[in-house]
Amino acid sequence: MQLMSEKGAAGGGLRERKKRATRAALAEAAVRLAAEHGADKVTVEAISAAAGVSVRTFFNYFDTRDDAFVAIDADAGARMRHSVLDAPAALSPLQALRDAMAAELAEAEQQHELWRLHAEVLHASPHLLVRSLVAHMAHETELAEAIASRIRSGSTRHGDPSASDQERREALDLYPRLLAAVAVAAVRTSVEHWCARQKDVAFLDVFQEVFDLLAAGLPAPPA
């Protein structure tokens, strides 16, 4: 329980703060131990000990041992949701989503050290990378809902005006999901590409180029 200051909605009573602290302590202990000894050599017992709680308590916070390595930021989804909803109405859904994600990623770079360790751990054991992607995909649904309600309430119409009602209803259900899924995939690709050739280029440039490619309909690159 050595961590009392955490980001996000810091409010609430002592209880909630302690809960958040315990959770954060467990996650941080997990990542640090994994970065040092390798993820699969770290037992829940070690993690719990490092965080100062019992093994049983660990499982009160995480369903699975691996979850501790993955779950760093719990309410990133909520932030993005608001960001998408509050974006200027003039922006297309894709643009709004791009900006929301860019803001989120910028904020992520604040906690540099832990983020870096985290990336190291995931890179070392693909098994966990996979789990991390799963966690990201969980956000996809709420993201899709944010996009959907943005489209419903907004009035920017760039779409095909010759669609039937049936087609329109179909698209309204399908489009947000697709956009969310594609955007998450795009972010992931950006990060991977940038990690591969680190320092060579700025991350934001990669990010920008990826979303430009998406907006252009993924045209074939020059040979």
Place this chain on the structure above:
Amino acid sequence: MQLMSEKGAAGGGLRERKKRATRAALAEAAVRLAAEHGADKVTVEAISAAAGVSVRTFFNYFDTRDDAFVAIDADAGARMRHSVLDAPAALSPLQALRDAMAAELAEAEQQHELWRLHAEVLHASPHLLVRSLVAHMAHETELAEAIASRIRSGSTRHGDPSASDQERREALDLYPRLLAAVAVAAVRTSVEHWCARQKDVAFLDVFQEVFDLLAAGLPAPPA
């Protein structure tokens, strides 16, 4: 070992055939048991017993219990790779990929009964659905490589002719990854959307619409 006829490269000696049979028997037993009793009520012991092997042997084939529910088709990646490489040169990368995926999905519908059970199981426990999608994503890398070599050898140039060499090299590395990631996400979204409103529409229609949206740059739908 009650299954000796399997798809894919059926060649090889008795050993390899038996191995494939055992693996298939385990996977099939897992799916059938899960369809009947629910996935999380099926123990490794039960699966092994149904397949006629020991528990220890199960773990010689699968790293994880859940893998047995997921790993149905091992060499789908290779087929798609060839499909992408052999596509007509006139097609854009996105189109080639779309056709390759459509072919693969059509082939998946051949093995109707087991596929159906499989879908049931995945639908019942989202945990496994996620794992299955992740398994598909593992193919992303080889898919990206296929796309890359197609672009290198092909001569369809729809891209921006005013790019610098630096930008061109960047794009050549980034583009295939992005395309693969986005396409996989698109397929996943199609399947999910289709599962949600089953029978309502044909899967191929959803699939087509999704790729049309991608090619159009994900424009905002009509309100």
Place this chain on the structure above:
DNA sequence: ATGCATCTTTGCATACCATGCAACTTATGT
């Protein structure tokens, strides 16, 4: 067919993961 090398299967031992339960400790509201 026989014998040998190689691969596969198997049981056993071991360690870890994960959950339910009851007892205990700690916040919160009044």
Place this chain on the structure above:
DNA sequence: ACATAAGTTGCATGGTATGCAAAGATGCAT
């Protein structure tokens, strides 16, 4: 201060996963 709700803990239990060495099956040359 008191009652209530919530969080933590140890224990018991059963499933998951790996290493190891012995036994069985297969491939191959003779």
